Amino acid sequence: MKIPLSSSGGPTMASYHSENRCTWCDGCGDYGIWTAVKRALVEMGIPPHSVLLCYDVGCHGNGSDKVQGYRFHGLHGRVLPFAAGAKLANMKLPVMAFGGDGASFSEGIGHLVHSIRSNYPIVFVLHNNGNYGLTTGQASSLTWQGQKMNTSPNGMPEHTLPSMDFVFSLEPTFVARGFSGDIPQMVDILKAALQHRGFAFVDMLQACPTYNHFATHNYLLERCYHVENHDTKDFVKARQLAVDTKEKIATGILYQNEDIPSFYEQLVPRQKIKTTLVDEVKMHDVGGLMKEFV
Amino acid sequence: MARSSIKIVGASGQGLISIGEVLAKAFKRTGYCVFGYREYNSLIKGGHGSYQIDISDVEVRSSEEQVNVLVCLNHHGFEHNLHDVKDGGMIIHDTPSWQFPAEDVEYLQTHQIVVLFLPVGEVLGLLKAKPVLGNMVFSAFLWAAFCGDQKLLKSLVTEKFAKKPDVLELNMQVIDQGFMLCASMQCSLAIPKPSKAWQQHLLLTGSQAMGMGIVSAGCRLFAGYPMTPASPLLQYIADVQNETGMVIKQAEDEITAAQMVSGAMFAGTRAITATSGGGFDLMSETLSLNGIIENPSVFVLAQRPGPATGLPTWTAQGDLLMAVHTAHGEFARCVMSVSDSDDAFHLMNEAFNVAEMIQSPVIVLTDKHIAEGIYTQRPYDAKKTKIARGRLVTKSSDLKKLKSTDRYDPSTVDGISSRWLPGADAATFCAQGDEHSGDGTVDESAANAIAQMDKRMKKMETLKLLIPDPEFFMLSQTGMAVSPKDQQTELLIVGWGSNKGVIFDSIEALNSDPALAMHPPIGYLHYSYLWPLKTDRLIRLATQTKKVVFIECSYQSQFLQLVKQEVPGFTAEVIRKYDGRPFFLNELCSLIKKQLSPAA
Numbered sequence: 001m002k003i004p005l006s007s008s009g010g011p012t013m014a015s016y017h018s019e020n021r022c023t024w025c026d027g028c029g030d031y032g033i034w035t036a037v038k039r040a041l042v043e044m045g046i047p048p049h050s051v052l053l054c055y056d057v058g059c060h061g062n063g064s065d066k067v068q069g070y071r072f073h074g075l076h077g078r079v080l081p082f083a084a085g086a087k088l089a090n091m092k093l094p095v096m097a098f099g100g101d102g103a104s105f106s107e108g109i110g111h112l113v114h115s116i117r118s119n120y121p122i123v124f125v126l127h128n129n130g131n132y133g134l135t136t137g138q139a140s141s142l143t144w145q146g147q148k149m150n151t152s153p154n155g156m157p158e159h160t161l162p163s164m165d166f167v168f169s170l171e172p173t174f175v176a177r178g179f180s181g182d183i184p185q186m187v188d189i190l191k192a193a194l195q196h197r198g199f200a201f202v203d204m205l206q207a208c209p210t211y212n213h214f215a216t217h218n219y220l221l222e223r224c225y226h227v228e229n230h231d232t233k234d235f236v237k238a239r240q241l242a243v244d245t246k247e248k249i250a251t252g253i254l255y256q257n258e259d260i261p262s263f264y265e266q267l268v269p270r271q272k273i274k275t276t277l278v279d280e281v282k283m284h285d286v287g288g289l290m291k292e293f294v
Numbered sequence: 295m296a297r298s299s300i301k302i303v304g305a306s307g308q309g310l311i312s313i314g315e316v317l318a319k320a321f322k323r324t325g326y327c328v329f330g331y332r333e334y335n336s337l338i339k340g341g342h343g344s345y346q347i348d349i350s351d352v353e354v355r356s357s358e359e360q361v362n363v364l365v366c367l368n369h370h371g372f373e374h375n376l377h378d379v380k381d382g383g384m385i386i387h388d389t390p391s392w393q394f395p396a397e398d399v400e401y402l403q404t405h406q407i408v409v410l411f412l413p414v415g416e417v418l419g420l421l422k423a424k425p426v427l428g429n430m431v432f433s434a435f436l437w438a439a440f441c442g443d444q445k446l447l448k449s450l451v452t453e454k455f456a457k458k459p460d461v462l463e464l465n466m467q468v469i470d471q472g473f474m475l476c477a478s479m480q481c482s483l484a485i486p487k488p489s490k491a492w493q494q495h496l497l498l499t500g501s502q503a504m505g506m507g508i509v510s511a512g513c514r515l516f517a518g519y520p521m522t523p524a525s526p527l528l529q530y531i532a533d534v535q536n537e538t539g540m541v542i543k544q545a546e547d548e549i550t551a552a553q554m555v556s557g558a559m560f561a562g563t564r565a566i567t568a569t570s571g572g573g574f575d576l577m578s579e580t581l582s583l584n585g586i587i588e589n590p591s592v593f594v595l596a597q598r599p600g601p602a603t604g605l606p607t608w609t610a611q612g613d614l615l616m617a618v619h620t621a622h623g624e625f626a627r628c629v630m631s632v633s634d635s636d637d638a639f640h641l642m643n644e645a646f647n648v649a650e651m652i653q654s655p656v657i658v659l660t661d662k663h664i665a666e667g668i669y670t671q672r673p674y675d676a677k678k679t680k681i682a683r684g685r686l687v688t689k690s691s692d693l694k695k696l697k698s699t700d701r702y703d704p705s706t707v708d709g710i711s712s713r714w715l716p717g718a719d720a721a722t723f724c725a726q727g728d729e730h731s732g733d734g735t736v737d738e739s740a741a742n743a744i745a746q747m748d749k750r751m752k753k754m755e756t757l758k759l760l761i762p763d764p765e766f767f768m769l770s771q772t773g774m775a776v777s778p779k780d781q782q783t784e785l786l787i788v789g790w791g792s793n794k795g796v797i798f799d800s801i802e803a804l805n806s807d808p809a810l811a812m813h814p815p816i817g818y819l820h821y822s823y824l825w826p827l828k829t830d831r832l833i834r835l836a837t838q839t840k841k842v843v844f845i846e847c848s849y850q851s852q853f854l855q856l857v858k859q860e861v862p863g864f865t866a867e868v869i870r871k872y873d874g875r876p877f878f879l880n881e882l883c884s885l886i887k888k889q890l891s892p893a894a
Contacts, residue, residue: 020735048722049717049718049719049720049721049722050717051716052561052716052717054557057727062736064724064726064734064736065724065726065730065733065734065735065736068722069722070716070717070722070723071722071723071724071725071726071734072557072560072587072724072725073724073725073726073727073728073734074553074583074587074725074727075553075579075580075583075727078549078553078579078580080553081545081549081550081551081553081554081557082553082554082556082557082560083557084554084557085515085517085553085554085555085556085557085558085559085560085561085565086557086558086560086561086716087557087561088515088541088543088554088558089514089515089557089558089559089561089562089563089565090561090562090563090715090716090717092717093561093716093717110546110547110550111546111549111550111553113546114545114546114550264541267541268535268536269535269536269538269539269540269541269542270539270541273539276563277514277515277541277558277561277563277565278561278562278563278715278717280512280514280539280563281512281514281562281563281564281681281683282512282681283510283511283512283643283676283679283680283681284509284510284511284512284538285510285676286506286509286510286674286676288537289506289509289534289537289538290496290506290673290674293496293497293498293502293671294323294494294495294496294497294673
């Protein structure tokens with residue numbers, strides 16, 4: 001079956017416009033990321049019908065019907081394997097997945113680990129606001145220790161999960177960090193991520209004006225700086241930059257390795273096949289397979 | 295009908311599978327129908343396992359309780375399996391100077407069971423062969439005793455060791471020795487005459503059958519996490535990936551497998567996952583998701599006895615109600631079950647067709663007995679099989695006409711709206727896990743909630759019209775045959791899944807039972823499609839019989855429960871089993887006989 005999945009160029013920001021009104025709080029970092037995603041796609045010349053945007057459950061996921069494009073809004077913590085499955089089925093389709101810090105570092109942390117390990121050729125945008133916003137401000141594993149949150153009135157007893165150190169321990173092939181208050185830089189990061197060979201992990205630090213009273217917009221604004229003169233191939237330096245956020249927070253593309261093939265490229269049976277799995281749905285002759293059993 | 299059976303018993307890792315497989319294939323190639331059944335524990339080395347093959351010139355689909363020949367690869371067989379031998383049967387073993395206790399000696403004498411010691415160690419010593427080749431001594435001896443063709447055995451073994459010429463030569467010598475041993479001991483075992491009809495048939499497991507069915511149906515991605523008895527399917531599909539070009543993913547867990555498959559189906563290919571009960575529990579949230587985003591998806595649920603880890607390497611039908619009811623919320627789904635190597639192949643394309651036609655999840659049940667059972671199968675002919683993709687819009691002219699709100703348009707008469715794929719040049723939509731309006735916009739209004747629930751649940755009615763009635767079988771001159779017409783019966787048996795084979799064999803065997811002088815007509819109603827449940831034919835047939843009996847491998851007789859849920863006041867007798875073992879032929883025959891006797 002041949003399914004026309006062609007793209008015709010020339011998208012504009014209007015192409016991605018949805019009539020549905022945003023429901024985020026004033027000052028929410030989701031506005032900035034939402035805008036940057038649309039701009040990156042427009043600047044890449046990708047029209048809405050040529051992209052799949054996959055949303056986890058959380059405040060960011062409530063943006064799933066505030067934009068054009070083929071979209072999926074699934075279960076809490078499970079967005080990555082769905083996005084990876086869709087991508088493997090149609091390698092011609094750019095696939096972006098979005099998830100919060102609760103979904104990605106608690107409920108679905110296993111999926112994050114194995115998506116990095118498998119190096120699926122998709123973009124993952126971490127909406128990192130340091131708490132569970134949509135369920136009204138409970139602590140996530142990235143909430144600072146000691147913070148008083150909904151359901152932890154005495155402060156968080158556990159230490160904060162060192163997310164960047166953890167990600168680097170998994171030998172990622174692309175790590176970037178953006179800030180929801182800096183749209184032009186996020187656009188640059190997302191464009192690079194969309195062109196990356198394998199799994200692109202993009203940590204977007206975002207303000208949550210309602211529930212996050214520790215890493216506020218102003219806090220992030222004061223500390224985030226564009227990393228310059230940094231060799232993105234230097235894994236050790238990249239890890240240091242990513243982990244060390246005490247005084248200043250380095251943003252931009254921190255690490256990229258294009259030498260590692262993606263999961264799909266590693267598959268022996270797919271080496272010389274140009275079609276996608278979507279193109280290949282037809283009756284397959286099993287005459288050859290039956291011979292073994294006679 | 296003449297049938298013979300061999301059971302090889304020993305510790306896991308001793309090679310009982312090698313002997314069983316070689317003999318099974320040799321019998322099939324000679325012209326016998328073979329049915330193979332394995333028992334083993336959840337461990338790699340040790341334990342006590344068995345590989346039984348039942349052989350006949352006519353069709354066999356079940357295992358006998360007692361066998362003609364018992365092969366003991368260690369002395370534990372004497373302790374565990376002495377009573378598994380028929381009167382006048384034979385035990386072959388290689389345990390030197392074994393002394394049976396007095397009561398066993400008496401048992402053997404009473405039942406006229408011959409015990410034969412094979413000097414396997416001596417043969418191996420003579421050839422300086424490793425102990426592992428002891429299996430081949432047994433295989434060759436047994437094959438020779440059944441008047442087997444030495445050339446045929448050698449060519450089979452040559453195929454097996456084609457890539458290991460050094461091992462092959464020694465195997466050939468062992469075969470010669472095995473045959474000589476048999477000649478010197480003048481051992482001969484009775485077997486009916488072969489029938490050429492079986493020679494070109496396939497000898498394969500239910501998992502291999504299902505795997506080929508999946509490939510044939512145009513499925514291009516398989517994601518799974520190992521769990522018995524679903525693992526052999528993953529293993530087969532993975533083994534043939536270089537031939538099929540499929541993407542195989544051993545996922546990090548069952549949730550991942552279910553989500554990947556859902557994503558791949560959403561993108562527009564055909565994808566599948568398989569697991570057992572515990573893994574399916576983990577997949578249930580994804581099942582619910584596919585219900586609301588109206589995503590076609592196929593899940594294979596290979597049953598074993600639970601709860602929890604339960605009996606990991608044994609069989610059951612205790613997950614039927616879970617398949618029908620699991621996952622939160624209310625949504626349309628189809629549950630079907632395979633029963634043998636034939637429908638394990640053919641139902642797979644049907645599963646995908648139904649999934650794509652109703653844009654909802656389909657659960658295909660199987661069990662350990664089918665997954666690891668060894669069947670003699672007519673070569674598959676998929677020429678008449680068609681791929682049906684339902685309301686999938688693919689033409690660019692049609693795509694241009696689509697509006698975003700067409701995707702989940704609640705005004706469709708049958709609940710099924712247009713579906714189109716990411717990447718298609720058309721209006722876009724959101725596959726929305728929250729309750730939504732036509733284009734996937736979140737809409738929590740009461741009116742929309744009703745409209746969308748009504749839309750999705752309408753699919754159950756549509757599905758009920760789409761799926762076939764259960765099949766009714768009666769005895770014909772050539773054995774059990776489909777009867778399109780309803781018929782009067784003395785006893786109506788109702789069943790599903792792997793019990794079909796032993797029910798067929800039992801009805802045929804009872805027909806030739808001289809004790810049953812009247813030969814009362816017994817009918818069998820077999821359900822392949824279990825949900826939504828079609829009960830019209832069951833109700834009609836139940837009015838034309840003296841007694842209805844459900845045969846099931848579950849404690850609660852779950853299928854009867856389901857029928858009662860749909861047909862209030864329905865009653866039936868039950869024959870059930872829940873010890874992890876399938877029904878054996880003689881066992882089921884006497885249970886059915888009891889139902890026929892006036893006293894019951």
